[in-house]
Amino acid sequence: MDELGGARSDAGGGAGAAELLELAAMAARLGRQDLHEALRSVTDAGVRLTGAQYGAFFHSGEDELGDRLDVFMLSGEPSTAFPDEVPVRHTALFAQTFSGRGAVRVADVLTDPRYGGNASGGVPDGHVPVRSYLAVPVVTPEGRVIGALLFGHREPGRFDERSEVAALAVASHAATAAENARLLGSAHRALEEAEASARRLELLQRITALLSTAVSTAQITRRVPAALTRALGCTRAHVLLLDPLPDGARTPALVEAAARSFAAAPAAVRDPATRAAATGVPVLEGPVLAVPLTDRLRRPLGVLSTTWAGAAGAAGAGGDVSDLLLAVAGQVAQALERTRLFDAERRARDELAASVTALTDLSRTLQRSLLPRRLPRLERVQVAVRYQPAVSGAEVGGDWYDVIEAEDGLATFVIGDVQGHSTTAAALMGQLRTAVRAYVTEGHDPATALARTSAVLLAMDAELFATCCLAQLDQVTGELHLATAGHPVPLALVADGRVAEVQVPAGPPLGIVEGAAYSTRRLRLDERTRLLLYTDGVVESPAHPLEEGVAAVREAALAHRDGTCDELADSMMAGIPHRLADDAALLVLDYAGPRARREELVTALPPHLGAVGDARRFLRRALADWGVDGRTRDDAELITSELVTNAVTHTGDPAQLSLVREPDAGWLRICVVDGSTRHPRRREAGPEALGGRGLAIVDVLAESWGVAPQGEGKAVWAQLTLS
Structure with missing residues (x-):
């Protein structure tokens, strides 16, 4: 301790009981107070224990220049009693304390030989007046100076050794309180940093979770x-x-x-x-x-x-x-x-999907443009068609259907399927549909039309095959001719409610066998009958057996046998049990039954002129049985002679004579079929000519006559009105 200026020492050198009780009470309060309250308690206790008029706790901090001393707590004087401009630590009076060298006790700063050289006694201008001065450093247990406690009195000789001991005790408590506050502050800051770090981590995790999804x-x-x-x-x-x-x-x-x-x-x-x-x-x-x-x-x-x-x-x-x-x-x-x-991937997928959709739409448009836009209205047949593409894929199939009407009451129903799924298959389907229609329109029967279409497909070298089924129906008589080329056979729904497959001789698919021949199944429909023609997509799928599909079609047909033709078609398509992996086409024809009775007789003729006599005798017997006589019989006999003579004379092959009578319609048709495709020609015969008048005679006697393809040859026919 640096004692200057004759301080009083009559108080003794130890702390009394009152001082000890004050210190104990202060220590007890410090444990319950924050730093601000603790330092106020310390400063107030120091004033009481030392008998000072005022006390101050100065905190030793540093500003950006390295010099700063803040008045942290005052007791006994207002804050204006200490100047702000001049740091106290720069005065000689206070320097020893703030350097940590020890306590300073001055009995009278005005008479002290080191500080009394001016009127203020070494304190800064504007400082509260002071004569007695006591200062003790506030030092942590580690020896770090964190500030000072300063006590002053306007009268000299107010502080003695006991005052100094009390001030040192108070400073020790102040150091402990300040250090505890520092440690607590560090802990709080660490906790806040940890909490902030946890919040940051939580936010980052939350953002990561949001972004990951x-x-x-x-x-x-x-x-x-x-x-x-x-x-x-x-x-x-x-x-x-x-x-x-x-x-x-x-x-x-x-x-x-x-x-x-x-x-x-x-x-x-x-x-x-x-x-x-x-x-x-x-x-x-x-x-x-x-x-x-x-x-x-x-x-x-x-x-x-x-x-x-x-x-x-x-x-x-x-x-x-x-x-x-x-x-x-x-x-x-x-x-x-x-x-x-x-x-980018999604856009690419969307663009690809749009391209696929556009391609599919284009393909479907192409395919549908190759199918009939409308079907003919038939006299005794109601027709319903349905076409359903496969559920996936941009490619289209080659399924097709058609209805071909002839002037003589014949109607040919076509259903077919080109192998594969592609625009090539769809285009080929259009060509085959045209070929079948052309051959049927020429008058060929179903078997011949299929054979010629198969030859066309082979000649195209398309490396694809097709299946097809033709059903040719005479609406007047109910005669039905069926032929298939590797295609599912039709189903028949008859008036009594039964559903049965129509047995048709199987032929090879179109475009497979060179010179393929096909057979025709001939039936007579004597009552109302419904025929169901379909492609394999209706009954087949990779995941379901064929029998299951056929059974579903039968069940749908039976369940709606009393419905209209369209209702039956809709129910059959709705009853398909499998996911369509192939295009499916369906043609339903509802035949009302024959309109009139028709009688037909057929005989084979030899390849020589003796066939003329055979034909005349055959005709006479038939007409006699039918009760036809008079001029009609004579005209019919002359026409038959001319047609048979032309056939055996110009072809040298066997021929066939057929006689067809429809009594309700009142007509008789004579038809001669030969193996030549050459059509007969009318010739102008001179007055002295012995021949060349055959077709002229036929033209005069017959109500109508004509030539039509028939198999590999032709049919020449003439029709008479029955009187």
Whole structure:
């Protein structure tokens, strides 16, 4: 202790009971008080124990220049009693205490030889008047000086050794309280940092979870701002992108001049978000904190922008928030790169799907353009057709149907299927449909039409085959001729409700066998009958056996046997039990039954002129049985003679004579079939000619006559009215 100026020593050198009780009470209070309250208690206790008029606790801190001493607590005097401009520690009176060299006790600063050289006694100008002075350093157990306790009195000789001991005891408690407060503050700061770190980690985890499930850029721009405003307490948050979203929508955009701003000086850009994007560094301005979003190559993607309330704006959020937003921005940028790949992949898929759809629509349009736009209205047959493409794939199949009507009441029903699924198959289907229609229109029977169509397909070298079924029906008589080329046989639904397969001789698919021959099944439908012609897609699938599909078709036909033709067709298509892996076509014909009785007789003729006599005798017997006589009989006999003579004379092959009578319609038809495709020609015979008048005679006697293809040859027919 440095005792100066004759301080009083009559008080003794130890602390009395009162002082000890005061110190004990102070120590008890310090355990329950915060630092501010503790230092006030220490300062107040020091004033009481030392008998000072005032006391002050000075905290030893440093400013940016390394010199600062703050008055932390005052007792006995107002704060204005100490000057702010001149640090107390720079005076000689106080220097020893603040350096930690020990306590200073001065009986009278005005008479002290070292401090009494001026009127103020060595204290700064403006300082509270002081004569007696006592100062003790506040030193931590580690020896670190954290401040000083200063006590003063306007009268000299007020502090003795006992006062100094009391002041030192109080300083020790002050050091303990300050150190505990420092440690507690450090603990609080560590806890706050840990909590802030936990909050940051929680937010980052939340953002990571949000971003991990985001599959589009639009989801990122919606989810991240909502999470940030909830977690950070900012008023607004935006993910601003330089590029528009893939669907054409825009996020809250950067200013329109953002791209142009990159070329300008960043300082010239006023918008914080744009400046952050242009410079690649965070921008804090007023209420806005903007953090750039960049990809792995540091190319700008956009900005993560937050807006804060309060006078401090974004600056009040603290550096931790800036660091946190930088971490979030890194995650968002990575997610944006990923979702942009997703967006690009999605756009590619959508474009591919659109292309497939367009191609499918084009293919379907092509296919449907090759099918009949409308079907003929038949006198005694109702027709319903259905076509359903496969459920998947852009390619189309070659299924087709057709209805061909002839002038003589014949109607031919066609259903077919070209192998494979492609526009090639669809185009080939159109060619085959045209070929079948041409041969049927020429008058060929179903077997011959199939044989010739097969030859056409072989000649095309298309490397595809086709199946087909032809059903040729005479609406008047109910005669039905059927032929198939590797195609499912029709089903018949008769008046009594039975459903049965129509047995037809199987022929090879079209385009497989050179010179393929086909057989015809001839039936007579004497009552109302429904025929069901279909392609294999109706009854077959890779996952279901054929029998299951056929059974489903039968069941649907029976369940709706009393419905209309269209209702029956709809029920059959709806009853298909499997997912369509192939196109499915269905043709339902509802025949009302024969309109009139028809009688037909047929005989074979030899390849010589004796056939003429055989034909005349055959005709006479038939006409006699039918009760036809008179002029009709004579005309019929002459026509028969001429037609048979032409056939055996010009072909040299066997021929066939058929006689058909429809008594209700009142006509008789004579038909001669030979093996030549050469049509007979009328010739002008001179007056003396012995021949050449055959067709002229037929033309005069017959009501009508004509030539039609028949198998590999032709049929020449003539029709007479029965009187």
